[in-house]
Amino acid sequence: MDLALIEKKSDYLWEIPPTASMHVPARIYASEDLIRAMDGKVYEQLVHVASLPGIVGAAYAMPDAHWGYGFPIGGVAAFDAAAGGVISAGGVGFDISCGVRLLKTGLHKDELLPHKEKFADLLFASIPAGVGSQSALRLSGAQMDAMLRGGARWAVDQGYGLKDDLERIEDHGCIAGAVPEEVSAKARERQRPEMGTLGSGNHYLEVQEISEIYDAPTATLWGLTPGEIVISIHCGSRGLGHQIGSEYLRLMVLEAEKYHIPLPDRELACAPVHSQIGQSYLGALRAASNCALANRQILTHFTRGAFQKLFSRRDLPLLFDVSHNTCKEEEHRIDGEVKNLFVHRKGATRAFGPGHPALPEIYQSSGQPVIIGGSMATGSFVLVGTKEGEGLSWSSACHGAGRAMSRTQSGQTWDGRSLMQELAARGILIRATSSQGVAEEAPGAYKDVTRVAEASDKAGLARKVVRLTPHICVKG
Amino acid sequence: MQDGGEWEHFPHGSDIGVRGYGHRLEEAFQGAATALTAIVADPQRVQPLKKVEISCGAPNIEVLFNDWLNALIFEMDTRRMLFSKFSVEIQEGHLTATAWGEGVDVQRHHPVVDLKGATFTELKVEEHKGRWLAQCVIDV
Numbered sequence: 093m094d095l096a097l098i099e100k101k102s103d104y105l106w107e108i109p110p111t112a113s114m115h116v117p118a119r120i121y122a123s124e125d126l127i128r129a130m131d132g133k134v135y136e137q138l139v140h141v142a143s144l145p146g147i148v149g150a151a152y153a154m155p156d157a158h159w160g161y162g163f164p165i166g167g168v169a170a171f172d173a174a175a176g177g178v179i180s181a182g183g184v185g186f187d188i189s190c191g192v193r194l195l196k197t198g199l200h201k202d203e204l205l206p207h208k209e210k211f212a213d214l215l216f217a218s219i220p221a222g223v224g225s226q227s228a229l230r231l232s233g234a235q236m237d238a239m240l241r242g243g244a245r246w247a248v249d250q251g252y253g254l255k256d257d258l259e260r261i262e263d264h265g266c267i268a269g270a271v272p273e274e275v276s277a278k279a280r281e282r283q284r285p286e287m288g289t290l291g292s293g294n295h296y297l298e299v300q301e302i303s304e305i306y307d308a309p310t311a312t313l314w315g316l317t318p319g320e321i322v323i324s325i326h327c328g329s330r331g332l333g334h335q336i337g338s339e340y341l342r343l344m345v346l347e348a349e350k351y352h353i354p355l356p357d358r359e360l361a362c363a364p365v366h367s368q369i370g371q372s373y374l375g376a377l378r379a380a381s382n383c384a385l386a387n388r389q390i391l392t393h394f395t396r397g398a399f400q401k402l403f404s405r406r407d408l409p410l411l412f413d414v415s416h417n418t419c420k421e422e423e424h425r426i427d428g429e430v431k432n433l434f435v436h437r438k439g440a441t442r443a444f445g446p447g448h449p450a451l452p453e454i455y456q457s458s459g460q461p462v463i464i465g466g467s468m469a470t471g472s473f474v475l476v477g478t479k480e481g482e483g484l485s486w487s488s489a490c491h492g493a494g495r496a497m498s499r500t501q502s503g504q505t506w507d508g509r510s511l512m513q514e515l516a517a518r519g520i521l522i523r524a525t526s527s528q529g530v531a532e533e534a535p536g537a538y539k540d541v542t543r544v545a546e547a548s549d550k551a552g553l554a555r556k557v558v559r560l561t562p563h564i565c566v567k568g
Numbered sequence: 569m570q571d572g573g574e575w576e577h578f579p580h581g582s583d584i585g586v587r588g589y590g591h592r593l594e595e596a597f598q599g600a601a602t603a604l605t606a607i608v609a610d611p612q613r614v615q616p617l618k619k620v621e622i623s624c625g626a627p628n629i630e631v632l633f634n635d636w637l638n639a640l641i642f643e644m645d646t647r648r649m650l651f652s653k654f655s656v657e658i659q660e661g662h663l664t665a666t667a668w669g670e671g672v673d674v675q676r677h678h679p680v681v682d683l684k685g686a687t688f689t690e691l692k693v694e695e696h697k698g699r700w701l702a703q704c705v706i707d708v
Contacts, residue, residue, distance in 0.1 A: 223681065500579040
């Protein structure tokens with residue numbers, strides 16, 4: 093991004109002052125290095141988002157921001173429905189409620205090492221992953237409705253996991269206000285063979301080691317100890333979410349004129365929250381979010397099953413489950429007044445700080461865990477939400493490393509098989525259905541997650557707690 | 569006319585663009601469809617053994633192109649199929665097509681990635697000097 097276009101406010105905050113079309117400024121949280129490397133399209137997309145009706149505060153970009161669809165990936169924007177605010181299908185994205193959860197194993201890395209190859213094979217055999225993969229699970233129409241209403245809560249009721257898991261998931265595992273009737277027959281059909289599947293692309297299941305502690309009191313409070321093995325699961329709402337995203341994007345593009353919303357980019361397609369389409373999308377979006385929560389819960393059950401086969405126990409408690417493609421109705425304070433806002437987080441993680449009423453008791457004193465996924469080789473981070481994040485970014489932080497290179501370029505630069513051998517030599521076992529897929533997800537195709545996490549920390553969005561380094565990665 | 573059409577991919581920050589060309593609009597649509605398959609697997613390895621009929625309509629040609637690709641993604645996803653040959657006819661904003669392909673065979677096709685949806689990013693359907701181009705970015 094061209095630094096001449098933006099104003100430096102501090103070492104980790106940059107601003108695009110409002111132009112004629114912008115209702116609010118745009119703010120980017122990043123170090124100078126990250127800003128220089130950031131795609132120029134992020135600037136253009138932030139300006140567009142800041143020009144949408146009913147936006148409040150500012151249009152925000154997180155340190156991992158890159159070129160997205162209408163909104164930048166790593167973008168956050170809140171809209172006041174009472175002031176004509178909009179909801180945008182593009183602002184949520186195609187993979188509705190894609191997110192990450194982290195399971196604690198209580199296993200030290202020394203206990204994993206003798207069984208590492210076998211555990212990798214077991215996980216790969218237990219987790220349906222890759223193109224065309226299916227689980228044995230098939231839901232009837234009524235079961236699908238119940239899943240879309242109940243989310244992870246439904247999954248736990250069906251025997252996929254524990255009641256204790258639910259308080260460690262955003263919104264206690266169930267998004268209220270889901271309307272399954274707004275989910276099309278096509279979306280349901282896409283989902284039918286895909287419940288309990290990981291997917292492909294950047295989705296993964298990783299066995300990781302807690303390799304560095306930055307915030308010892310919080311790590312201790314959360315039961316995270318150096319050398320402990322944890323398991324991360326990254327995936328979303330699968331075919332159902334993708335279909336809903338496609339259908340509502342089209343609908344909003346075609347109806348934008350009716351609502352007199354100028355769209356400099358069709359991917360910004362949106363509708364007033366209080367319009368018929370806005371309400372219909374909200375109902376479908378919440379149902380798709382529940383689908384994602386249920387899906388991650390089922391995958392957790394499969395993971396516990398694989399763990400039990402090798403280690404004769406399945407007590408893998410959840411640290412937390414975060415979603416990073418969402419639009420949630422939240423209360424935020426603006427100029428001293430509490431308002432109900434529709435907060436879009438596209439490739440951004442909610443990061444509520446200590447004392448936030450939406451957090452479960454266990455995270456009241458610390459703030460919520462914020463899980464940041466890196467690439468296959470560079471590792472991941474767990475951060476904690478801050479109180480100041482509320483005033484900075486509607487309590488939001490980054491979600492991952494962010495791509496630095498296109499899939500096309502990455503696929504041409506690396507050879508998947510050689511890469512897997514190279515990583516195996518470094519102690520990172522990859523189990524994947526496609527070596528070309530591995531090449532497209534090569535660690536070198538991503539930004540340095542360390543710098544992204546560092547920038548989130550320094551900007552005050554969320555504070556680093558621990559670093560995770562990978563041992564096993566299951567890819568679709 | 570039935571064929572895989574002339575096609576190419578173009579880069580996008582995090583996903584991938586598909587582009588089809590042809591002397592007729594329909595050929596450009598066919599080419600882009602082959603480019604769509606080529607994101608997942610080598611179209612030359614996909615045998616046209618089974619046919620699927622597709623029909624869609626839209627108020628303008630660009631939305632129709634988006635609909636065409638999304639219809640293919642839906643069929644690929646729900647039938648667990650890949651397609652390599654296409655026949656497209658377009659009349660007054662309505663598309664009727666046949667796509668030929670076969671079920672995904674992981675050992676033979678080595679499928680790379682699922683397709684989430686066709687986007688409106690870089691969406692363009694245009695004619696220049698008697699040559700049609702149809703393109704957009706696919707979210708994977």
